[in-house]
Amino acid sequence: MIDFRFFLEIIPQLLAGLPLTLELAGTSILLGLVLALALALAQQGGNPLAVWPIRLFVAIFRGTPLLVQIFLIYYGLGQFRPFLKEIGLWWLFREPYWCAILALTLNTGAYGSEILRGAIRNVPRGLPEAASALGMSRLLTLRFIVLPLALRAAIPAYGNEVILMVKGTSLASIITLMEVTGIAQGLISQSYRAIEVFVAAGAIYLVLNFTIVRALHALEIRLTPYRSR
Amino acid sequence: MLDKLHLLGFGEGGWGAALLGAALMTLVLSLLGFLLGAVFGSLGAAGRLSKNRLPRALAAGYSTIFRGVPDLLTIYLFYYGGSIALTALANLFGATGFVGLPALATGVMAIGVVSGAYQAEVYRGAYLAVERGQFDASKALALSRYQSLLLVVLPQLIRHAIPGLGNVWQLVLKDSALISVIGLVELMRQSQIGAGSTREPFLFYIAAAVLYFIIAGLTDLTFRAAEARSWRGIAR
Numbered sequence: 001m002i003d004f005r006f007f008l009e010i011i012p013q014l015l016a017g018l019p020l021t022l023e024l025a026g027t028s029i030l031l032g033l034v035l036a037l038a039l040a041l042a043q044q045g046g047n048p049l050a051v052w053p054i055r056l057f058v059a060i061f062r063g064t065p066l067l068v069q070i071f072l073i074y075y076g077l078g079q080f081r082p083f084l085k086e087i088g089l090w091w092l093f094r095e096p097y098w099c100a101i102l103a104l105t106l107n108t109g110a111y112g113s114e115i116l117r118g119a120i121r122n123v124p125r126g127l128p129e130a131a132s133a134l135g136m137s138r139l140l141t142l143r144f145i146v147l148p149l150a151l152r153a154a155i156p157a158y159g160n161e162v163i164l165m166v167k168g169t170s171l172a173s174i175i176t177l178m179e180v181t182g183i184a185q186g187l188i189s190q191s192y193r194a195i196e197v198f199v200a201a202g203a204i205y206l207v208l209n210f211t212i213v214r215a216l217h218a219l220e221i222r223l224t225p226y227r228s229r
Numbered sequence: 230m231l232d233k234l235h236l237l238g239f240g241e242g243g244w245g246a247a248l249l250g251a252a253l254m255t256l257v258l259s260l261l262g263f264l265l266g267a268v269f270g271s272l273g274a275a276g277r278l279s280k281n282r283l284p285r286a287l288a289a290g291y292s293t294i295f296r297g298v299p300d301l302l303t304i305y306l307f308y309y310g311g312s313i314a315l316t317a318l319a320n321l322f323g324a325t326g327f328v329g330l331p332a333l334a335t336g337v338m339a340i341g342v343v344s345g346a347y348q349a350e351v352y353r354g355a356y357l358a359v360e361r362g363q364f365d366a367s368k369a370l371a372l373s374r375y376q377s378l379l380l381v382v383l384p385q386l387i388r389h390a391i392p393g394l395g396n397v398w399q400l401v402l403k404d405s406a407l408i409s410v411i412g413l414v415e416l417m418r419q420s421q422i423g424a425g426s427t428r429e430p431f432l433f434y435i436a437a438a439v440l441y442f443i444i445a446g447l448t449d450l451t452f453r454a455a456e457a458r459s460w461r462g463i464a465r
């Protein structure tokens with residue numbers, strides 16, 4: 001029943017999509033982290049002109065499906081081609097690759113900013129107070145007291161977000177990018193062996209996600225030596 | 230852009246009714262998938278909490294696999310896999326050719342399996358959050374295991390599960406958009422059709438986003454109300 005030769009045949013084909021999956025996930029997670037940090041920090045002052053637009057952005061990207069966001073950016077904005085050409089951004093919205101990265105980045109930036117905002121809020125209040133009593137400026141306090149603690153505390157929750165992003169890259173296949181899921185779908189519709197292809201492609205994702213979870217766990221332990229046993 | 234708004238209206242050439250109908254389909258699909266997921270989730274949680282090793286391993290495997298693999302891949306598994314199985318079955322009974330599975334059934338199945346993997350974790354956590362003393366008390370009252378589960382544990386478990394279930398529901402709602410790839414005309418698919426035939430993708434995807442946003446917001450309020458209600462009469 002189980003045909004190992006078939007597995008040997010499809011695994012290299014599926015692995016050929018792995019670089020694209022990693023590229024999409026890696027780029028959008030890194031850019032998304034920068035965006036998330038910027039959004040979380042911009043809300044710290046409590047300035048309503050900063051807080052409300054960010055809240056709205058976050059609510060929109062968390063309240064709508066990622067697929068709608070990808071389609072809106074790729075197909076929806078494609079409608080404004082003359083305007084985008086005029087402002088010199090057409091190269092970006094023309095390519096499904098950049099549209100996928102943009103959608104994934106904005107999406108994870110919105111989710112990530114909430115994680116970081118919560119982590120910053122959970123830093124014990126006495127610490128920044130002590131820092132200011134020592135005469136540290138707000139920037140110094142942020143850099144040396146608040147952020148190191150908050151970023152460390154955010155690792156487990158951010159890890160979940162990273163896994164969701166890795167899974168989210170599969171949606172790029174719907175706008176023609178042949179990453180692992182896109183290749184898997186092609187293989188299934190050619191061979192009609194859904195289970196075998198699912199097992200092989202699923203194993204690639206599971207190994208990838210397992211590696212990420214272990215790596216983040218190791219990072220967390222390394223960054224919290226005082227708590228390790 | 231604004232002069233095209235009539236395309237979303239209910240008059241002639243308006244897509245309003247079609248989009249609202251499709252939004253209803255999204256709601257039905259998500260609800261059925263979520264309920265099926267509650268069945269799989271309960272089984273998964275029961276397995277994880279079992280004293281025996283086999284159900285524990287099976288449930289852990291189920292939960293890990295379907296939370297770690299992209300939902301789109303799972304959807305393809307059920308779409309193609311279901312059709313292949315059904316075709317084989319039909320051929321067994323003398324039918325010939327390819328038999329496709331109805332898109333709604335496939336979608337409900339796929340969403341059920343994925344959300345069940347997440348719900349299993351929620352139910353397991355909620356079960357463990359029920360105070361130990363409640364189990365002892367029901368034993369002291371000589372309630373059978375079944376009675377104690379049904380009358381004592383479940384009502385309290387639900388209270389702890391509601392916030393987590395609310396999160397899973399939001400996930401399910403957004404996942405339901407992926408069912409559009411197998412041709413079910415729910416909100417995402419209907420807006421694709423509208424976008425294609427009017428050549429106004431921006432307008433239609435914005436409309437879809439707004440409808441998803443409204444559904445997500447209203448259902449979130451429902452979960453919050455349920456949560457508040459479940460804690461009534463309990464001092465916190």
